[in-house]
Amino acid sequence: MLYSVIPAGGSGTRLWPLSRSSHPKFLQPLTGTDRSLLQATVDRLAPLSSAERTYVVTGVAHAVAVSRQLPGVPESNILVEPSPRDSCAAIALAAAVITTRDADAIMGVFSADHLIGDPGRFVEVIQEAMVAAAAGYLTTVGITPTRPETGFGHLRIGSSVNATARLVAEFREKPSYEVAVEYTKSGEYLWNAGMFVFQTETFLEELARQKPDLHAGVRRIAAVWDTPERESVLTEVWPRLEKISIDYAVMEGAAAAGKVATVPGDFPWSDVGDFHALGESLPGDVSGNLVLGGDAIVLTRDVKDSVIVAESDRVVAAIGIDNLVIVDTPDAVMVCPRARAQEVKQIVEALKARGDDKYV
Amino acid sequence: MLYSVIPAGGSGTRLWPLSRSSHPKFLQPLTGTDRSLLQATVDRLAPLSSAERTYVVTGVAHAVAVSRQLPGVPESNILVEPSPRDSCAAIALAAAVITTRDADAIMGVFSADHLIGDPGRFVEVIQEAMVAAAAGYLTTVGITPTRPETGFGHLRIGSSVNATARLVAEFREKPSYEVAVEYTKSGEYLWNAGMFVFQTETFLEELARQKPDLHAGVRRIAAVWDTPERESVLTEVWPRLEKISIDYAVMEGAAAAGKVATVPGDFPWSDVGDFHALGESLPGDVSGNLVLGGDAIVLTRDVKDSVIVAESDRVVAAIGIDNLVIVDTPDAVMVCPRARAQEVKQIVEALKARGDDKYV
Numbered sequence: 274m275l276y277s278v279i280p281a282g283g284s285g286t287r288l289w290p291l292s293r294s295s296h297p298k299f300l301q302p303l304t305g306t307d308r309s310l311l312q313a314t315v316d317r318l319a320p321l322s323s324a325e326r327t328y329v330v331t332g333v334a335h336a337v338a339v340s341r342q343l344p345g346v347p348e349s350n351i352l353v354e355p356s357p358r359d360s361c362a363a364i365a366l367a368a369a370v371i372t373t374r375d376a377d378a379i380m381g382v383f384s385a386d387h388l389i390g391d392p393g394r395f396v397e398v399i400q401e402a403m404v405a406a407a408a409g410y411l412t413t414v415g416i417t418p419t420r421p422e423t424g425f426g427h428l429r430i431g432s433s434v435n436a437t438a439r440l441v442a443e444f445r446e447k448p449s450y451e452v453a454v455e456y457t458k459s460g461e462y463l464w465n466a467g468m469f470v471f472q473t474e475t476f477l478e479e480l481a482r483q484k485p486d487l488h489a490g491v492r493r494i495a496a497v498w499d500t501p502e503r504e505s506v507l508t509e510v511w512p513r514l515e516k517i518s519i520d521y522a523v524m525e526g527a528a529a530a531g532k533v534a535t536v537p538g539d540f541p542w543s544d545v546g547d548f549h550a551l552g553e554s555l556p557g558d559v560s561g562n563l564v565l566g567g568d569a570i571v572l573t574r575d576v577k578d579s580v581i582v583a584e585s586d587r588v589v590a591a592i593g594i595d596n597l598v599i600v601d602t603p604d605a606v607m608v609c610p611r612a613r614a615q616e617v618k619q620i621v622e623a624l625k626a627r628g629d630d631k632y633v
Numbered sequence: 634m635l636y637s638v639i640p641a642g643g644s645g646t647r648l649w650p651l652s653r654s655s656h657p658k659f660l661q662p663l664t665g666t667d668r669s670l671l672q673a674t675v676d677r678l679a680p681l682s683s684a685e686r687t688y689v690v691t692g693v694a695h696a697v698a699v700s701r702q703l704p705g706v707p708e709s710n711i712l713v714e715p716s717p718r719d720s721c722a723a724i725a726l727a728a729a730v731i732t733t734r735d736a737d738a739i740m741g742v743f744s745a746d747h748l749i750g751d752p753g754r755f756v757e758v759i760q761e762a763m764v765a766a767a768a769g770y771l772t773t774v775g776i777t778p779t780r781p782e783t784g785f786g787h788l789r790i791g792s793s794v795n796a797t798a799r800l801v802a803e804f805r806e807k808p809s810y811e812v813a814v815e816y817t818k819s820g821e822y823l824w825n826a827g828m829f830v831f832q833t834e835t836f837l838e839e840l841a842r843q844k845p846d847l848h849a850g851v852r853r854i855a856a857v858w859d860t861p862e863r864e865s866v867l868t869e870v871w872p873r874l875e876k877i878s879i880d881y882a883v884m885e886g887a888a889a890a891g892k893v894a895t896v897p898g899d900f901p902w903s904d905v906g907d908f909h910a911l912g913e914s915l916p917g918d919v920s921g922n923l924v925l926g927g928d929a930i931v932l933t934r935d936v937k938d939s940v941i942v943a944e945s946d947r948v949v950a951a952i953g954i955d956n957l958v959i960v961d962t963p964d965a966v967m968v969c970p971r972a973r974a975q976e977v978k979q980i981v982e983a984l985k986a987r988g989d990d991k992y993v
Contacts, residue, residue: 290948570992572983574976588650588992590980592969597954599968606966608959609952616934620950623932632930632948 275403275470276378277322278367279314280360281331281339281385286621286633287547287614290605291582294633299385300338301584303545303565305555310386310545312342317392318383321399328371329385330354330363349499355511360467361522362514365480365487369495372473379406380476382469382519388554390541402470402536405438410534411479411527412470413441415463417539421453424546426465426520434534441533444525463537465520466544476523483526490514547614548598552580569601580611605632635763635830636738637682638727639674640720641691641699641745646981646993647907647974650965651942654993659745660698661944663905663925665915670746670905672702677749680756681741688731689745690714690723709859715871720827721882722874725840725847729855732833739766740836742829742879748914750901762830762896765798770894771839771887772830773801775823777899781813784906786825786880794894801893804885823897825880826904836883843886850874907974908958912940929961940971965992 285298292298299311308316315327324345329352331339336353343351352366364382371378381399389395398414405412415428424447431442444465448456456462481488490510497506515522527533543554557563557578564571566583573581577595585603598614600607607617624632645658652658659671668676675687684705689712691699696713703711712726724742731738741759749755758774765772775788786807791800804825808816816822841848850870857866875882887893903914912923917938924931926943933941937955945963958974960967967977984992 290950570984570987570989572980574979574983587963588965588984588989590650590965590967590969590977592967592976592980593973594957594968594970597968599966601966603947605948605950606959606961607950607952608954608957608968609950610954613935613953616952617950619934620932620952623934624930624948627930629930629948 274323274326275318275321275399276326276328276371276375276380276473277315277318278328278330278364278371278380278382279311279385280363280367280382281311281329281335282357282363283386285386285545286618288545288551289617289621290602290607290632291584291600295334296338297335297386298545300335300342302567303551303555303582304388305563305565307567309342310388311339314383314385314387315343315346317389317395318381320396321381325350328352328367328380330367332357355507357516358511358514359516359518361480361484361487361517361519362491362511364469364519365477365491366494368473368476368480369491370498372477373495373498376474378473379403379470380473382467384467384544386545387466388543388545390543390554392540394540395538398536398538398540399470401437402534405434405534405536406470406472406475408434409472409475409532410434410438411476411524411532412438412534412536413524414466414468414470414538415441415535416466416542417537418457418462418464421450421457422464423447423450423453425544427453427456427462428465428535430461430463430535438534438536440531441524441528441535444520444528463535466538466542467519468538469519469524479523479527479532484515484517484522487515487517487522547617548580548582548600548609549611549614551582552578552598552611578611634683634686635678635681635759636686636688636731636735636740636833637675637678638688638690638724638731638740638742639671639745640723640727640742641671641689641695642717642723643746645746645905646978648905648911649977649981650962650967650992651944651960655694656698657695657746658905660695660702662927663911663915663942664748665923665925667927669702670748671699674743674745674747675703675706677752677755678741678743681759685710688712688727688740690727692717715867717876718871718874719876719878721840721844721847721877721879722851722871724829724879725837725851726854728833728836728840729851730858732837733855733858736834738833739763739830740833742827744827744904746905747826748903748905748911750903750914752900754900755898758896758898758900759830761797762894765794765894765896766830766832766835768794769832769835769892770794770798771836771884771892772798772894772896773884774826774828774830774898775801775895776826776902777897778817778822778824781810781817782824783807783810783813785904787813787816787822788825788895790821790823790895798894798896800891801884801888801895804880804888823895826898826902827879828898829879829884839883839887839892844875844877844882847875847877847882907977908940908942908960908969909971909974911942912938912958912971938971 569583929943
């Protein structure tokens, strides 16, 4: 069995006005069902992890919402960070807590806000990654590219580790479009989706080698996690932990030392980066429209290939449009062409600049 | 001085979701200011009619809102119909009430929900119409066509009455597009905008000739209007009045008898039939956008030639669109291209068919 760790943070400003700092993307039902992205992530992991082996790391702002969305996850598995210290501290804390409970643990790290199209294949790929993890590798699931993509970091594949896993020769930053075309053509690159599987002890050893202070800090916190001292030690140690991503802190250096493997994830995958991506990730109706909404009345007349998210109890009516995004929420509505869905973040910037933080 | 009579009825379904049966078009601030169309109509008539000579005929559903929007209009000048009996009964009632108060009255009839672009020229034209009315004509202000228009009835112009007025040879129904092109080319047709100026006694005489029962009914009601018997007589007589438009009941027959004159209205005019027409009628910003709204925050990014009506206190954000209509209200939002703004009425039909009358 796998321990699943789900870091649940980040606001997803390109999904405004649905995603807000107070109620971010991972809490939203962007799954085509009434389950949130976070809930769907837990559901997808059920064949691999029991609820007792499912962990979430989240911030103080979302601890209550996470707890209520995941009533089956034990209280002691919801790790609430006092303040955001980036992905390495979050994942290392989970690894350290889990290893005090089970020193032989293999844990996987899974984003709380991604969509995966073939959950059966996903489980198989993670099982392949667990084999490599058991052999001592920090294993990452790289997504097989389906297009040149400038929005993600890439993994350059090295020599074989076993039948399915390969070494990661190198982590590469987000490429230019021309470089992304080359990467895709070569077949030697995967997208870095921030999905990792490793033995907790392997990871913590590598953390100790590369970031000894961070390692000492999370070990110290984990040692008292299930005691009354948790709060005082957290208060003392957590704010001093280095704020750094897991890629920079551990993975890049481990890859250079030949310790990182990858298993290609050849399932449909989306980081649901914006409303256009959402429309690409979920099945539409006969007119190519994706309509998400709870109790809203959505009336369309000659509407095609559009994304309509109706998360209020209001009427949303659309006539004669195509490839448009309409997002309706109780206090804001947003309209833009799908091709310009990335620019939604500029609206969020504009609201901040105006001081209208309550809409952000 | 002129007595101005403003029939305030009709819901304007092509302006949904702004216009509702409970809060129709004429009560809405579609004027580019915070004044409603009804208030702007009264403002425009101020140089011609004092508040004491301004009358509104409205239904029970809107009597309260009308009274509050026009605090300067005397209570006795707001004529509340027990039920809708079409335009002839409404206008005849006003004529009969006014003539009991001033037998020499000249009254004008003005729609509550039209926009006029040059109020100074409007006043001059009405003064010209008053000259023809004083000479005994039922005088209509026909709008000089600016395009072939299939949405309005037309007036065929006859021989001259004086320097500015001409006889109306004939009232014509809404034409086909080909016929409308001919009409516009000929220069012998005006749009019938439902704007009339006449002596109350002249009108009532012509009504008595063509519709004696309707005439007798409104005379009977008017005789007791300012007495305690108003309610009982209204209750008895009003429901039996013929439901017919003023054009069919009086104007067409009067024109055939050579009693109708017209003065061309060469001012910018719109019946604000839909949101596209609204965008044509009011000045836009440098990008060609018309943005109407009260307290809403409207954020646009690369938006052109669009109509945005934000009548809630929510944020309305739009990116990268042109020639689109976005209308936001507290319980419904509507998006359509300007070219298809007429189809909004189909959405209203769909809501009715669903039984969702509360949104209509």
